Amino acid sequence: MQSTKSLVAKHQETLEQACEAVLKRGHWSPYPEVPSGKYYGETANADGKLAFEAVLNQRFELSGPETGADTEGTFIGEECSPYGIELGINYQQHDVDSLISSAGAALAGWRNAGAEVRTAVCLEILERLNRRSFEIGYGTMHTTGQGFAMAFQAAGPHAQDRGLEAVAQAWLAMEQVPSGSVWHKPQGKHEPFVMRKRYHVVPRGISLVIACSTFPTWNTYPGLFASLVTGNPVIIKPHPQAVLPVAITVQTAQQVLQEFGFDPNLVMMAVDSAANPITQKLALHCAIRLIDYTGGNSFADWLTGNAHQARLFIEKAGVNSVLIDSVDQVDRVCQNLAFSLCLYSGQMCTTPQAILIPRDGIDTGNGRISFYQLADAITSAIEKLLSDPDRAAMILGMIPSGTTVARLQQAVNLGRVVLESKCLPHPEFSAVSYRTPLILAVEGEERQQWMQERFGPIAFLVATDGLEQSLSLVEEAISSKGAITLSVYSTDEEVLERAEQVAIERGVALSCNLDSGVYVNQSAAFSDYHATGNNPAANTSLTDMAFVADRFAVVQSRRHEV
Amino acid sequence: MQSTKSLVAKHQETLEQACEAVLKRGHWSPYPEVPSGKYYGETANADGKLAFEAVLNQRFELSGPETGADTEGTFIGEECSPYGIELGINYQQHDVDSLISSAGAALAGWRNAGAEVRTAVCLEILERLNRRSFEIGYGTMHTTGQGFAMAFQAAGPHAQDRGLEAVAQAWLAMEQVPSGSVWHKPQGKHEPFVMRKRYHVVPRGISLVIACSTFPTWNTYPGLFASLVTGNPVIIKPHPQAVLPVAITVQTAQQVLQEFGFDPNLVMMAVDSAANPITQKLALHCAIRLIDYTGGNSFADWLTGNAHQARLFIEKAGVNSVLIDSVDQVDRVCQNLAFSLCLYSGQMCTTPQAILIPRDGIDTGNGRISFYQLADAITSAIEKLLSDPDRAAMILGMIPSGTTVARLQQAVNLGRVVLESKCLPHPEFSAVSYRTPLILAVEGEERQQWMQERFGPIAFLVATDGLEQSLSLVEEAISSKGAITLSVYSTDEEVLERAEQVAIERGVALSCNLDSGVYVNQSAAFSDYHATGNNPAANTSLTDMAFVADRFAVVQSRRHEV
Secondary structure, three states, rough: OOOHHHHHHHHHHHHHHHHHHHHHHOOOOOOOOOOOOHOOOOOHHHHHHOOOOOOOOOEEOOOOOOOOOOOOOOOOOOOOOOOOOOOEEEEEEOOHHHHHHHHHHHHHHHHHHHHHHHHHHHHHOOOOHHHHHHHHHHHHHHHHOOHHHHHHHOOOOHHHHHHHHHHHHHHHHHHHHEEEEEEEEOOOOOEEEEEEEEEEEEEEEEEEEOOOOOOOOOOOOHHHHHHHOOOEEEEEEEEEEEEOHHHHHHHHHHHHHHHHHHHHHHEEEOOOOOOOHHHHHHHHHEEEEEEEEEHHHHHHHHHHHHHOOEEEEEEHHHHHOEEEEEEEOOHHHHHHHHHHHHHHHOOOOOOOEEEEEEEEOEEEEEEEEEEHHHHHHHHHHHHHHHHHHHHHHHHHHOOOOOHHHHHHHHHHOOOOEEEEEOOOOOOOOOOOOEEEOOOEEEEEEOOHHHHOOOOOOEEEEEEEOOHHHHHHHHHHHHHHHOOOOEEEOOOOOHHHHHHHHHHHOOEEEEEEOOOOOOOOOOOOOOOOOOOOOOOOOEEOOOOOOOOOOOOEEEEEEEEEOO | OOHHHHHHHHHHHHHHHHHHHHHHHOOOOOOOOOOOOOHOOOOOOHHHHHHHHHOOEEEOOOOOOOOOOOOEEEEEOOOOOOOOOOOOOEEEEEEEHHHHHHHHHHHHHHHHHHHHHHHHHHHHHHHHHHHHHHHHHHHHHHOOOOOHHHHHHHHHHHHHHHHHHHHHHHHHHOOOOOOOOEEEEEOOOOEEEEEEEEEEEEOOOOEEEOOOOOOOOOOOOOHHHHHHHHHEEEEEEEEOOOOOHHHHHHHHHHHHHOOOOOOOHHHHEEOOOOOOOOHOOOHHOOOEEEEEEEEOHHHHHHHHHHHHHHEEEEOOOOOOEEEEEEEEOOHHHHHHHHHHHHHHOOOOOOOEEEEEEOOEEEEEEEEEHHHHHHHHHHHHHHHOOOOOHHHHHHHHOOOOHHHHHHHHHHHHOOEEEEOOOOEEOOOOOOOEEOOOOOOEEEOOOOOHEEEEEOOOEEEEEEEOOOOOHHHHHHHHHOOOOOEEEEEEOOEEEEHHHHHHHHHHHHEEEEEEOOOOOOOOOOOOOOOEEEEOOOOOOOOOOOOOOHHHHHOEEEEEEEEOOO
């Protein structure tokens, strides 16, 4: 067994840098985001692909509750690659009570290890995950449908960044609690009262992390690592369509835990099927004290209405807006917007859905242009971006959900089509086709069309009476439907300030005049707060102090000093 | 209008000391706990009494929502002094929508003032409250029934300590968020991306603090000040029997807010009557985003099941235990226990209810004594403590609630009475009588008798098979019914360690071998964490990071640096 003491020393500098990054909020990451042999080793890509292929059509073995000696357990799996290749991976199913009981049995040893050791173990897990980024990238690509480059980044280093950020934030919270104190209370002429006190950081209980189908690691690592580092055993319930990235994560965590003498069942995976879901039973178990959930509104509302024994960290649907008032260089703005709308076929919680444009046009650096001239510029930029099929397929990725495809097909009736969605043969995976975004024009008052989440590559150009109506519709969309992002374009500082006031009032992250290689979809760990908890899209932020501080309690003892 | 800049400077040192105290957790307080002219001025007691008497049979004027020009509003009041003097104080009633609308209107100015100014204003409010400690003491005495000395301490300086602790903890959370950053991301051979980001600390919304009848300030100030300092307007809903201490608090806050140019309606009081309560309507309002509640289980459960739009901070019922394994000096232990059981007639959330003693007795520094010898020693210590009527009346105070008196009268059937509750004429207020505690002996298995909260001066000596059963019954009581405190007596270090393990597992604050002037009931701000959130008695702790961090959000904006 390896020494936890040397592990603490090994990760000390990374922890210090991560804490500084959390507090300073500049750019920082220990995990290279470029899928290059330069950072990951010349054979990393090939090795990762091989590792991915090696698990296909196999049982993926993980530690879990003991099954009876004479049963080998039930293995299930229903993942389909959106790229058409056969996956055929099976995972062992466990019943809820066994999972809870195994997690409960693992708790004490992990709690008693203390914050410093737990933090070092979590950093080691993240480092090992980083080494598996290519494998995770391929696993994510073939479950979520993301293009490989994005799958690598978002599910690999960017997710690891978010995990590390949660660990650092939790460390900052835990290290505020001293291990003890001497309470020395003067009593006038009498002897003072002197008490020696001890303070123990203890977990809340067992943590349930419910992963989504589109970002099974990026949206999961914050809750996983925030709960784990504060002492809570974690059960991850993946979406039945996106299990593999979670399974690789759990396997990596279990290996590290076991190497350092801890119960691997501190991190377990609970698989289920679309036909026989177990999430509700898990979520209502009295031992589950923390639940992280990313997904649709109806299950989010069910959790809120029923899982009263648990503290809920929820991210659900929203309607993200772009408000265009005036721009300097139309082309640059449209290129930026085109990429934001196309990336992963609009299946990001940060993707804009509504672009509000004054009906009578906008001022630009080259004079005034009409609503439809701007619409043309946006659609042309999209067409140009997608003109090369290889690039198009890489940026757009695939749509894994039939529901999303059906929504896209029906959406043509929601407004005037300014850009049709096309279904095009995939240049690499010939069995499947990818789809380009649908862009519709609607009036601002047509709220029932654009002011509700239309998940997928569906965006609206919303014609408004002008700045005042644009601002007020944006406010209404955020406060009634929620939003993670707001983007504004204006050459007028006063308009930018007004947008900032809207952002403050409605609790949304604002991006101003993005017109180069930074996109509104992107949220960088250590610098950007993802969601605020102040509008219906989420009740929490990744990752602030509130996201971590309620995952542990402090238990104290006191006695007279003699 | 006074300058907020000088106010920040004025309180800088106190804030720094408070933050250091929160992090070091030794003894510290800027508010003298002794009701002495030496600290508060020679005439402070007389002045405070006069100030209290001056509000009797009057309308207590506070700022609130505008009433129509031609209506003077409805004034109500139903407080009765448990000491029999007439109070006759009336407070203006407001409807829920007006309160919410006024609070909402006050929000922006307070939010925009920033964390530093809000913190200084809160410290000024606390300082002014401290100057009114005698008045608050008399107001608390004549609503809660506490003896004056306790009312002064608990509702005055000790409550102020808890408020200051919340301010300091919230300051530590807010100051972690920088006002801005420069995000400088290298792009290989290309120019780096440079973005300038701004971070705004913004409140969650409007905060509702629901006060209880027994500790209207001590249990209220943490939530009030944690919410206020993080930018949330606060509406306090006092218990109809204990309005005055809340009203004095609100008046003081409003005066300070107004002096420094803020809307006094940032802190408002919502009065109701037992017959026409408004708490449910308030609690369900969509603008209420934070609710602090101290009180009974049924309303706590209603809040949890219904007020889903709000983050709840709840303290409810519990069964606190004392486990006696062995003691050195029986007399000292019994004196300590006697005081704990008598103080404010057992109406503290920290008062022990069950004292678990091995049926076959315990070892002491003077040899073994039987269960009944120990019972006799405890009851004798209580009788001796209460032998002087003046002292007895001061320690016991009065029971303000008829329900509690009725519970006490019926409780004689719950076990073998080892000490009868007596009803004795009050030495100072001749119209009323005070009551002494009822002590009953029961068997450990008689859970239905002792293992549920019997609020009031009712305690059980619980006979167990020995240490093992005592420990297991204590664990069961904490995990099934909740507890804020656990007290253990043992001369064996191993037993103390086992009790500490129980405390860690079940999430309760442990006191070991208290046998002098520190009582298990007492929880000192800056040093003791009050409740843990890890058992049914509370979902939060006063005051840790989790108590404050979720009361604000961070909203960011970003733009390219040009």
